[in-house]
Amino acid sequence: MTTSVMFCYAHPDDETFLSAGLIRTLSDEGFPPALLLATSGDAGQKNGAYRDWTREKLGTLREQEMAAAAKILGIADSRFLRLPDGRLQETDEAWFVQQVAEAINQVQPSAVFTFPPDGGNGHQDHRAISRIVTKAVVEGHCSSVRQLYYVFSDSLAQEGRTPAVTIDTLPLWPIKADALRAHDSQIEAIKRYFGDLSDCLPERRYEAFALAWESGAWWPEISETRARASLGLPHPVIPEQSG
Template sequence: MSHKVGFIYAHPDDETFLSACLIRQLADSGEQPVLLLATKGDAGKKNGDVSHLTNEELGDLREQEMLQAASILGLAAVEQLGLPDGKLNSVDATDFLQGVIQFINQHQLKVIFSFPEDGGNFHPDHMAISRMAASAVLSGKCPSVQKMYYCVSNTLLEQGHQPSISVDTQPQWEMKARALMAHASQIFAIERYFGDLVSCPPNRRVEAFVLAWERGEWWPVKQEKSVLDDLL
């Protein structure tokens, strides 16, 4: 039986930066990971050959890049809310939340991943989608969800929360690098974070996730072998 696992992020490439190897492992084990993005990333920095594009053109390009990355990662579906990039704090919260709830229920997700409350790096869009993911889970309108994970951040670690699941990217680095390169319009930002992509940088080697919520309990302390552990 395949358990649906969903990743809920703000921009195209968030999924690859933070969870490429976990997504690929789930796909390779027969699961059907799916992705929801709040925006097209149309306000992203325009690097090199795409510096002349309008925001609308950049958004269209990033959608195509996302499809290429999704194929590499093994994502079963990618959906966009199409909200304004860089302005998630200003959109109608009711409609925003309903879009997330609809995605979760459409795919009957049992496990979801998103940013922690601090967005990982205090990016306002990251923080906004984190709030909406948590609000959807707590709304009582997504009964399929049994677990919610946050990507590890310095704030979570400082608060004493330790990863429940960690993935060593070294064995899958070639795959992750290809998925990163698929987001070619953002290559300057990617190289600032990961270097030249030839080898896995030691400080970016691990994808780590904290189990934030499980069937009504916040911050259960546990070490897991799989994000599918203990699902009902």
């Protein structure tokens, strides 16, 4: 079976923070996914040696860091819209939807992954790309897409939603840690989120994703076995209770 998956996020490193384990698993199964990033991350935190860099220089660096992380994770295709970092909500919506739809249609994925509506952490750029990707998919601008997944979040749990796919990153932690290290300009923020990257039992060990939309239906009931099969993933492994 052949499948095609595309991840649509706001900044370089979003893909590794939220879905490195899933991305690498897809690649290892023979289905390397594509990635669309709305910005180059030029307004990101400036850590250490990068503290005095201009936004233009930082954006160029973060695209280079993204290329290194993509190689580690097995991403087949990385592309940038290069929209203003931190100001995605100001972008003309119709034009933004068109740009996202064109990028998706060039890849022709059957499934698209993005942030939940609240962005997961309330970040305005995260909320904006979630809204635009959702409109592009559910309004019929991307004919190949049959499934839309949201990164699972506390807000989705509070709505009574449940993950369709959960990835235990522990077996893949050395790979995820290497991809995180590739985003060196953001390493201080990364370590605040994940802790010491050398730990063998990582903080935020699991990645989880909810199936928000499938073939015209919102929030369809789906087993993890069927969700994984539709994406080309191996059968689910029951997570350990500790960790």
